[in-house]
Amino acid sequence: MEKYRNFIFYILTIAIFSGVIYWFFIQGKTLELGENIVINVKEGSMWNNFTESFMTNLHHPLALLLAQIVTIILTARLFGWICMKLKQPAVIGEMIAGIVLGPSLVGLYFPEFSAFLFPKESLGNLQFLSQIGLILFMYIVGMELDLSVLRKKAHDAVVISHASIIIPFALGVGLSYYIYKEFAPNGIQFSSFALFIAIAMSITAFPVLARIVQERNLQKTKLGTIVITCAAADDITAWCILAAVIAIVKAGSFASSIYVILMAIAYVFLMIKVVRPFLKRIGELQSGKGIISKSIVAIFFLTLIISAYTTEVIGIHALFGAFMAGAIMPENTKFRNLFIEKVEDVALVLLLPLFFVFTGLRTQIGLLNDSHLWIITGLIIMVAVTGKFIGSALTAKFLRINWKDSLTIGALMNTRGLMELIVLNIGYDLGVLSPEIFAMMVIMALFTTFMTGPSLDFINYIFKGKKSSIEENEDENNGKYKVLLSFDKSESGATLLKLADNLTHKMNGNKSITAMNIAPVEELHPFDIDNYEKEHFYEVIETSHQLKLQVTTLFKASNDIEAELVDATNKGNYDFLLIMLGKSIYEGTLLGKLLGFTTKIINPEKLLNTVKGKSYIFDNSPFDDFTLRILDKTNIPVGVMVDKNFESADKIFIPIFDLNDFYLIEYAKRFINNNDSQVIILDAAGQIKKNIEIRELIRNIEHIAPNHISLHNEKSIEKEFLKSQDLMLISSKSWKNLIDSKSLWLSDVPSTLIISNP
Numbered sequence: 075m076e077k078y079r080n081f082i083f084y085i086l087t088i089a090i091f092s093g094v095i096y097w098f099f100i101q102g103k104t105l106e107l108g109e110n111i112v113i114n115v116k117e118g119s120m121w122n123n124f125t126e127s128f129m130t131n132l133h134h135p136l137a138l139l140l141a142q143i144v145t146i147i148l149t150a151r152l153f154g155w156i157c158m159k160l161k162q163p164a165v166i167g168e169m170i171a172g173i174v175l176g177p178s179l180v181g182l183y184f185p186e187f188s189a190f191l192f193p194k195e196s197l198g199n200l201q202f203l204s205q206i207g208l209i210l211f212m213y214i215v216g217m218e219l220d221l222s223v224l225r226k227k228a229h230d231a232v233v234i235s236h237a238s239i240i241i242p243f244a245l246g247v248g249l250s251y252y253i254y255k256e257f258a259p260n261g262i263q264f265s266s267f268a269l270f271i272a273i274a275m276s277i278t279a280f281p282v283l284a285r286i287v288q289e290r291n292l293q294k295t296k297l298g299t300i301v302i303t304c305a306a307a308d309d310i311t312a313w314c315i316l317a318a319v320i321a322i323v324k325a326g327s328f329a330s331s332i333y334v335i336l337m338a339i340a341y342v343f344l345m346i347k348v349v350r351p352f353l354k355r356i357g358e359l360q361s362g363k364g365i366i367s368k369s370i371v372a373i374f375f376l377t378l379i380i381s382a383y384t385t386e387v388i389g390i391h392a393l394f395g396a397f398m399a400g401a402i403m404p405e406n407t408k409f410r411n412l413f414i415e416k417v418e419d420v421a422l423v424l425l426l427p428l429f430f431v432f433t434g435l436r437t438q439i440g441l442l443n444d445s446h447l448w449i450i451t452g453l454i455i456m457v458a459v460t461g462k463f464i465g466s467a468l469t470a471k472f473l474r475i476n477w478k479d480s481l482t483i484g485a486l487m488n489t490r491g492l493m494e495l496i497v498l499n500i501g502y503d504l505g506v507l508s509p510e511i512f513a514m515m516v517i518m519a520l521f522t523t524f525m526t527g528p529s530l531d532f533i534n535y536i537f538k539g540k541k542s543s544i545e546e547n548e549d550e551n552n553g554k555y556k557v558l559l560s561f562d563k564s565e566s567g568a569t570l571l572k573l574a575d576n577l578t579h580k581m582n583g584n585k586s587i588t589a590m591n592i593a594p595v596e597e598l599h600p601f602d603i604d605n606y607e608k609e610h611f612y613e614v615i616e617t618s619h620q621l622k623l624q625v626t627t628l629f630k631a632s633n634d635i636e637a638e639l640v641d642a643t644n645k646g647n648y649d650f651l652l653i654m655l656g657k658s659i660y661e662g663t664l665l666g667k668l669l670g671f672t673t674k675i676i677n678p679e680k681l682l683n684t685v686k687g688k689s690y691i692f693d694n695s696p697f698d699d700f701t702l703r704i705l706d707k708t709n710i711p712v713g714v715m716v717d718k719n720f721e722s723a724d725k726i727f728i729p730i731f732d733l734n735d736f737y738l739i740e741y742a743k744r745f746i747n748n749n750d751s752q753v754i755i756l757d758a759a760g761q762i763k764k765n766i767e768i769r770e771l772i773r774n775i776e777h778i779a780p781n782h783i784s785l786h787n788e789k790s791i792e793k794e795f796l797k798s799q800d801l802m803l804i805s806s807k808s809w810k811n812l813i814d815s816k817s818l819w820l821s822d823v824p825s826t827l828i829i830s831n832p
Contacts, residue, residue, distance in 0.1 A: 138196050139203075143428065145191060149175055150427035158633040163282050165491050166523055168427055172434025173516070182440060192435060204432045207425025208496060209382050209396040210417050215281055216400020217410050219306050231303035237469035238304070238487045239276045239311055242461025246272030249457045253450060257511045266323040270501040273312065273319050274515055275458050279491030279523065280309040285595050286486060286526060288603065288631035297479045301486050304466075308487065313397055316497060317390035323504055324389050334389045341384055342398065349377065350402040357404025366412050374403070374413065391500060407605055422596075426492075433495050436502060437516045438509055451514045458518050459525075463488040478537035485529040494519035556586045559652040560639050567591065567614040569717050570652045573827065575621045576723040576749040577650075577741070589614045590628040590642060592635045603631075636700060640707040651712045655701060655828070697806075705806065705830045716826040720801065723749055727799040727823065729756040731808045736768055737831045738803050743775055746782045753783045754799075796823050806830040 131137055153167030153174070174180060181188040192200075250268035258267040283305045292298030317338055318331075325331035353374070360370055378399040385395030403410055442448055467484030471477065498515050501507040507515070557574045561567035567589055578585040591610045598606060607629045618625040632638040643651050697705065697714070705712055723745055728738050745751040755762070755772065762768050762785065775783050802823040804812070809828045 172430035176434035178439040204429035210421035212396035213400040235307035238466040241465030242275040245461040246275035279493040282491035564613040568617040579748040714828040720825040
């Protein structure tokens, strides 16, 4: 009876209180007497009533906004992914996604769908949400500025930065003189039009530039430091000029805007001298903690909102206030990083794509329906590139920087990206830019951002005398057995290093071990790269000291980790690659398996490999997709580690299922020679006893290292014995067979090294 006690209580509670509710409803009917109760009963079938209600709900403002957000995020991520595969910043794809969803493509070819998804009355909600996203984004941009670097290394950088503003600014004013009559909106003064064209020519996208610098591993070079400092100085200067330009345009003349500019100066003084010390004190109190309390978060968000509100009311735009609020954040790196992580995902993934699409809805490329208009567009691009690219490069060369670095600085400073779109939208909202000139300037922003990567590649091609960090190590490592281990977590790197040491310990000067960490660009912030690298290599370096092992560390940032790893492996002339076995995000749930199956079908790369005969689309591989692609694309043997608290490979177990698995014996030999490992070879399929050559090879190893290798058949292997082993060496094909057969070995063997031989 005791075990049914809770069940009986549950049934009685539901029954009694359901009865009470029913009684109240019956009694409530008597209260309706004498009241004018109107019951809306619609004519027609229940299905018609349902469909009518469904369509009404479908057009509800909230439902429409949510549908817009889903469509925008999916489209932005798709185009961003495509651009990353093309070695371009994801922001270009997001900009293109906005144009695709606007009147230039979807609106042109699918007008009914466009009118349903983006009706004019819904654009107000989209605009306000996108502005919130921009405010948060500018807050992040401000926080990512490392003002300490700017103070220390500002000499040459400020000269280049200000030259890269004044030269395109002057060219922009000159361009305005020729296009004002034709393209300026009615009633707009030449000064207002010229100032906005000029500032649009002068802007540099600091976030995009910083990501490119990280991707190309320039952050630790003198060139990287100069260009990041240039971009930071450019950002601060350009936004101050933009604030002044907005004030002048709104007031109608410089004289009329003097009060706005004075109030802006007072605001900046207040933020630096009063608010900043207060926030710095809060940051110091929180510096020892690993988390930020909700009260502290509230203080900083209030600072952001009040700052943005103040600048909006003054008349220099809310985005300047958001940028300023980020710039005065406490300089404690860990504190900034924690706060950025709280804001970044919502701002960049959820809200910022709304801004790209809102810009795309304003961009009417169809208006450029005449060759003359495209000539003007080409002229705008030429002026923009001449002013920013050539202006920055020549200034750098004047400061005695070599031609390669000068041109690289010019190419990077010419990146405009999202920052350009922000300036253009402000000009459009103020009525300074017409739809035609707006579309031309958006195309210019796309072109100048897109050309950055190819320009850098072309510059490197012209000046290809200097070798990369991988190539520099190549000459001195010729003739050595070279192991590359790639890891994502610090503890994984330490485990792989122990394994690499066991494999090469007694080779002394005839070995080379490189530990590489490739970080996703979106996880890095310009001010935090050094700390990020130290944290990820800490355990690797500590383990190398314990093992008295010389290790070369290699840190990279990339938008495409897989391509970067394959490139480094194939170009570095390594003999062996060690990685950890990853886990698919699609494992574990029915929906996850369905999504994983779907992505295999719609994955273009998978389909292409299937057509070429390299893979089968319905393969049930035991490896995650990342590991599979690494195994497929690398030209050297790859060891995939399944770690179960691995410490040392003193006892090794090697099952041989097939004649093709015999290459594993060579690795057994390396472990015996370098680590004095005890190796047991299991003739699982009876192949070895039939093969004289293999038996002879094993006897040779026994002769060189007696009592270190032995041959067993399957019946002699027991569960307790397997548990006593440190490592199982197995081929990738045999590993798949073990997974498919759900072998008990998988749970009994502590750690496994799956070796794939190309």
